[in-house]
Amino acid sequence: MSLESVRAFLAEKAPDLAVIELPTSTATVAEAAAAHGVEPGRIAKTLSLRVGERVLLVVARGDARLDNRKVKAAFGGKASMPSPDEVQALTGHPVGGVCPFGLATPLPIYCDVSLKGSDEVVPAAGAINAAVRIAPERMAAITGAVWVDVCQDRNAEAAGAP
Template identity: 30%
Template sequence: MSTTDLPPRSRIVAEALERAGVPGRIRAIAESARTAPEAAAAVGVPVGAIANSLIFTATLDDDSTEPVLLLVSGAHRVDVAATAERIGVRSLGRATPDQVRAATGQAIGGVAPVGHPAPVRTWVDETLAEHPEIWAAGGTPHTLFPISYDQLVGLAGGRTVRVD
């Protein structure tokens, strides 16, 4: 599929992948990949090989808040208290759909690790490293792309963290 055939949000992600030299091409799929099990079924991989892009609102020590992106294995649920401690924030709360769109320019269920209007502090679930190929959302609930763990960490400018 040509980049010009992709939805606008996915074109932004494809351009970010190209600029970073990541070889994975965005794949458009007819079925929804809004959830990790849906995405895994669509591309034929274990659910743990899906990198869920989850936006949280971090409360900092000075009571200010900021969005943070956790790239989490589809096989995991985030332990928010433990993860907040590990990344050095007072607390983490789920972002609202409006907060997700403001931080990423993308809707829940299709948030890519890149292509956001401004950088978002990012952490990557260390258990994703167990998979030689990871699939991440391509900016919409109907687009995905393959990437290696090291490429994902580098592309997202992320740091690794244990989220369970």
């Protein structure tokens, strides 16, 4: 069901994009990067967050980490992760295959500015072995995502800043 909903979404919004199905799991950033032959920063991971009563999706670089202060400032409260069952029920996608395409429930979608450093990213496509290759700006456009800055600053992190 999930893979089919992604295919239907892409057929309508981006018919030139093909879903890439692999024989191995791409459920983690490391598995996806190895399977697609890209560095982890080119994987676009989709995180499900609960802020109060709201659930939302944040798509970020695979090697980025959320900054709790930025998340709270951007979304108006402390974020927690919904359970895997709740994620599947809301998105229609299993954990490891969650993406902003073909959602079972309309959810707010945000793309972190960390994605803007790549000309192409590889988000999941509704299954733990499926993905697409897409420009970050295009992904945001076809999903109606809003750009936010909710991840830790990689330059500050590399320099040892907290």
